[in-house]
Amino acid sequence: MTADxxxxxxxxxxxxxxxxxxxxxxxxxxxxxxxVMRVVNFAHGEIMVVGMYLAWMGFEYLQLSPMLSLPLIALxxxxxxxxxxxxxxxxxxxxxxxxxxxxxxxxxxxxxxxxLVIAGPDARGVQMESQFDSYELGPxxxxxxxxxxxxxxxxxxxxxxxxxxxxxxxxxxRAAADNNLGALxxxxxxxxxxxxxxxxxxxxxxxxGALMITIIPVTPFLAAEYTLLAFVIVIVGGxxxxxxxxxxxxxxxxxxxxxxxxxxxxxxxxVSFGILILVLLLRPQGLFGxxxx
Amino acid sequence: xxxxxxxxxxxxxxxxxGAALLGAPLPLREAFxxxxxxxxxxxxxxxxxxxxxxxxxxxxxxxxxxNDVFADMKLPxxxxxxxxxxxxxxxxxxxQAEKAxxxxxxxxxxxxxxxxxxxxxxxxxxxxxPLVVNIAAAPQITEQGYKFVVRNFPTAPMLITxxxxxxKEIFKVSGKTPKTAVLMSVNDTFGxxxxxxxxxxxxxxDMPYELVDTISYDxxxxxxxxxxxxxxxxxxxxxxxxxxxxxxxxxxxxMVKQRWEPMGVLNxxxxxxYEQDFLKTMGKxxxxxxxxxxxxxxxxxxxxxxxxxxxxxxxxxxxxxNGGFTFEGILIAAQAWLAAKSTKPGDLMEALRKIKIDQHVxxxxxxxxxxKGQNVNIKATAVENLKRKPTVVLPLESAAAxxxxxxxxxxxxxxT
Numbered sequence: 162m163t164a165d166x167x168x169x170x171x172x173x174x175x176x177x178x179x180x181x182x183x184x185x186x187x188x189x190x191x192x193x194x195x196x197v198m199r200v201v202n203f204a205h206g207e208i209m210v211v212g213m214y215l216a217w218m219g220f221e222y223l224q225l226s227p228m229l230s231l232p233l234i235a236l237x238x239x240x241x242x243x244x245x246x247x248x249x250x251x252x253x254x255x256x257x258x259x260x261x262x263x264x265x266x267x268x269x270x271x272x273x274x275x276x277l278v279i280a281g282p283d284a285r286g287v288q289m290e291s292q293f294d295s296y297e298l299g300p301x302x303x304x305x306x307x308x309x310x311x312x313x314x315x316x317x318x319x320x321x322x323x324x325x326x327x328x329x330x331x332x333x334x335r336a337a338a339d340n341n342l343g344a345l346x347x348x349x350x351x352x353x354x355x356x357x358x359x360x361x362x363x364x365x366x367x368x369x370g371a372l373m374i375t376i377i378p379v380t381p382f383l384a385a386e387y388t389l390l391a392f393v394i395v396i397v398g399g400x401x402x403x404x405x406x407x408x409x410x411x412x413x414x415x416x417x418x419x420x421x422x423x424x425x426x427x428x429x430x431x432v433s434f435g436i437l438i439l440v441l442l443l444r445p446q447g448l449f450g451x452x453x454x
Numbered sequence: 455x456x457x458x459x460x461x462x463x464x465x466x467x468x469x470x471x472g473a474a475l476l477g478a479p480l481p482l483r484e485a486f487x488x489x490x491x492x493x494x495x496x497x498x499x500x501x502x503x504x505x506x507x508x509x510x511x512x513x514x515x516x517x518x519x520x521n522d523v524f525a526d527m528k529l530p531x532x533x534x535x536x537x538x539x540x541x542x543x544x545x546x547x548x549x550q551a552e553k554a555x556x557x558x559x560x561x562x563x564x565x566x567x568x569x570x571x572x573x574x575x576x577x578x579x580x581x582x583x584p585l586v587v588n589i590a591a592a593p594q595i596t597e598q599g600y601k602f603v604v605r606n607f608p609t610a611p612m613l614i615t616x617x618x619x620x621x622k623e624i625f626k627v628s629g630k631t632p633k634t635a636v637l638m639s640v641n642d643t644f645g646x647x648x649x650x651x652x653x654x655x656x657x658x659x660d661m662p663y664e665l666v667d668t669i670s671y672d673x674x675x676x677x678x679x680x681x682x683x684x685x686x687x688x689x690x691x692x693x694x695x696x697x698x699x700x701x702x703x704x705x706x707x708x709m710v711k712q713r714w715e716p717m718g719v720l721n722x723x724x725x726x727x728y729e730q731d732f733l734k735t736m737g738k739x740x741x742x743x744x745x746x747x748x749x750x751x752x753x754x755x756x757x758x759x760x761x762x763x764x765x766x767x768x769x770x771x772x773x774x775x776n777g778g779f780t781f782e783g784i785l786i787a788a789q790a791w792l793a794a795k796s797t798k799p800g801d802l803m804e805a806l807r808k809i810k811i812d813q814h815v816x817x818x819x820x821x822x823x824x825x826k827g828q829n830v831n832i833k834a835t836a837v838e839n840l841k842r843k844p845t846v847v848l849p850l851e852s853a854a855a856x857x858x859x860x861x862x863x864x865x866x867x868x869x870t
Contacts, residue, residue: 169687176679282503284700288735295711304711377676421680425670
């Protein structure tokens, strides 16, 4: 192997890690919601696409950088997620899974069509000078936008970890996730905790959307692709595991980048699905998931 | 009373005239009817939304001013142009073509993209309605024996042959010849046709550089970082992109970020690099890219009329080959109608086969179609992005500015 090839490989892995961190943040929301409520959010990609559109609108109409609009979007999504869970999803908890699936699918279709009506079918992206920037470190060149997005994703994931391990509400949510009946017996307001969890999950996805718009342009039809990607990541990492979501994001990001380099770039998605099939065959609970009873 | 009596002789004359009109053969009756003809209804099918929306809209602008240009050029026609959006999807293109024919369109024009055009061509063939292809390069469109299709755009091999011949000219004029090149291409119908064409023609054309790699990517790609890294790793001195608009932007963005500065970016006959949106969003980084494509003929009177009307109606939009070829598509429909004196599909098709239009807007000889329905008189030019405007630099006899090659580095002072 030549030094040039090794450098290209290292460059591809670095790029994959940076993209994977944003993927991880996106999948984190899905994993948190499932881990606590046992509800699979089939509107996940659609919620992210709404986040991308909001960040684009902030940039287009208010000249607000997506990095600055990110906290506002996360806050807005937390409120919207909380309200959605209390008003619509809560009655479906405990119902057959196909009913939950249909409900969330309906929400997904509504969101996609709302985006279509408001923003149209054309690709919308933000054009910033920083999108042409890169940092040079020895022979390595880092894409500035990806690096900023990845670092922000790491900070958000860290804050989330602190929330779940250091705050009273976070600990209560984990208690409710571990033993729902026990949580009810000790007097925890499980319904409120579920709504809070959905809000946190939605905020994560909204934040991921604000980061993603700096990397790629958005169209309403992107949603299904990202729902699928989030599912691949959490299934590979382990559904319900935060560590698994982050590790799955990194694994998929790196595998796509390396596959693009070693094979034809147009075949890179094939590798992600190959990994998914392998994990389902060899470790169905995912890399960091717990085995079923 | 007029004083003139209604005699038996006058009654006979009137009856005879009426009987002659009613009994006349059909073409004669239509000729009589041409005194107040029903407008020719043209179905214009373009991707005005979706991935190719911006290019589709650029095409549509060329058609929007067509009737005004015809009036300026004293062409005695006014067409009823009905727009249909293909949404950048071949299945939608097929449905829209059927819808246009059901709505009474006598002739269809479109549809910028090869995949969508093939879908429309199949419908036109089944329904027996003429299709004038404005832009689409896949060779099979005119190689499948369709009887109702004519194409006023070069095939992929024609584009490639013209473009590669101009590459040699660029190297000769600049005195700089790269030794290696990498080909990057979208993997849609058009891109695949171009890659196959380049690979097939390359050995025959005795090119001075070696093609070191071919990298294909999805037309809806959202990120080309890996693709560009792979291309950069080949250390090729020349990049030949077969792109569309959105991927052309991603491509250049990544080249700048990854600090890849080849000797030049020479588009071998694809869209993307000369589009208005590309020039606007890429700014100084879009400068000095060269597209080897057919372009508007600055010496044509009709081009001047088209530019004037286009500038008046769309002051913020650039007229490029998309608008030019779509205008010509409408012009061909109009001339066919004038020649056929009928809106019947068979008559229009017959007129299209025999058509010869000397006065038009794109560089090249008269518009006329060979037995396969292909216009073989279109010529390629080298169009370089200079001061945010695609400018003809070759052939020298048509050049509006001198060629700049090799391309200046990304941070060069000439990029402002």
